[in-house]
Amino acid sequence: MIILYNGKGSRDFRLLEPALNENETKNLLLHVQQILVKRGEAEAASFLSNMNFRLSNGTNDFKDKFSVLHAPVSLEEYEYFRGLIEDAKDFNTLMQATRPFELIASTVTELGIFVRFVTCQVDLSRPPAISSNVSNQALFTFSDNEKIAYKGLNFRSKTEIKIFEALIKRSLLVLPLPVAVMGEMEKYREPDFVVFYKGKVGIIEIHGDKWHPPETAASEHERRRAFTKLGVHIYEIFGADRCWNEPDKVIDDFLREFVR
Numbered sequence: 001m002i003i004l005y006n007g008k009g010s011r012d013f014r015l016l017e018p019a020l021n022e023n024e025t026k027n028l029l030l031h032v033q034q035i036l037v038k039r040g041e042a043e044a045a046s047f048l049s050n051m052n053f054r055l056s057n058g059t060n061d062f063k064d065k066f067s068v069l070h071a072p073v074s075l076e077e078y079e080y081f082r083g084l085i086e087d088a089k090d091f092n093t094l095m096q097a098t099r100p101f102e103l104i105a106s107t108v109t110e111l112g113i114f115v116r117f118v119t120c121q122v123d124l125s126r127p128p129a130i131s132s133n134v135s136n137q138a139l140f141t142f143s144d145n146e147k148i149a150y151k152g153l154n155f156r157s158k159t160e161i162k163i164f165e166a167l168i169k170r171s172l173l174v175l176p177l178p179v180a181v182m183g184e185m186e187k188y189r190e191p192d193f194v195v196f197y198k199g200k201v202g203i204i205e206i207h208g209d210k211w212h213p214p215e216t217a218a219s220e221h222e223r224r225r226a227f228t229k230l231g232v233h234i235y236e237i238f239g240a241d242r243c244w245n246e247p248d249k250v251i252d253d254f255l256r257e258f259v260r
Helices: 022-038 042-050 075-086 091-110 158-168 217-229 240-245 247-259
Strands: 002-006 014-018 054-059 066-073 115-122 148-150 153-155 173-176 193-197 200-207 234-239
Touching (some): 022 091, 042 091, 054 115, 075 158, 158 173, 158 240, 193 247, 217 234, 234 240, 240 247
Parallel strands (some): 066 115, 200 234
Antiparallel strands (some): 054 066, 193 200
């Protein structure tokens, strides 16, 4: 089990009986989702919408009483959340990663049910996705790096997943890590993201972490020139640190290029 958020006090707890019946829980969480949307907390609202949260009473050895929001998730989602928390470099990064779940917990509490923990656990009733050895998506990768499966897609880093989520929130047509055939057989490239917006095609590249080493200015120019020559309108490179810390602002800057 992964603790996505915990309030003050001991991290130990035990689940007891459901706090509400199924219909009451669904109605409560729908209200919470709409409150989060109205307050501009799209990421928290999205997690609440896509995760099948259940609400149970909880206790611990101190006989504290509280509620726990817990969700069964796929193996891929479980590994994503585990990595999100374990990869946090410091307290501030951890707080940023868990903030959506803190918002969910505080909003449920605001509506009258005190939530002290938000957790997820692998749903063992769901078979794990079996990866195929042949795919045109995320085909090329470094030999020392495992692909990360998320939402049925392959990624090379959690930074890519953050940018992917920020793009999907805008309801854009997105091709993550596709194989691009550059006008002739066996001349392949793998852009990080191809995006279609306002009748134009754009590419986002992430540079600056172990999965996206920076290129020389000459090689970056040649790569951009190769894509734009074949009809790509927008080609933008963003640093990995900024993509991790400000994915939504990165997408804001990227989309502004389409309307210039």
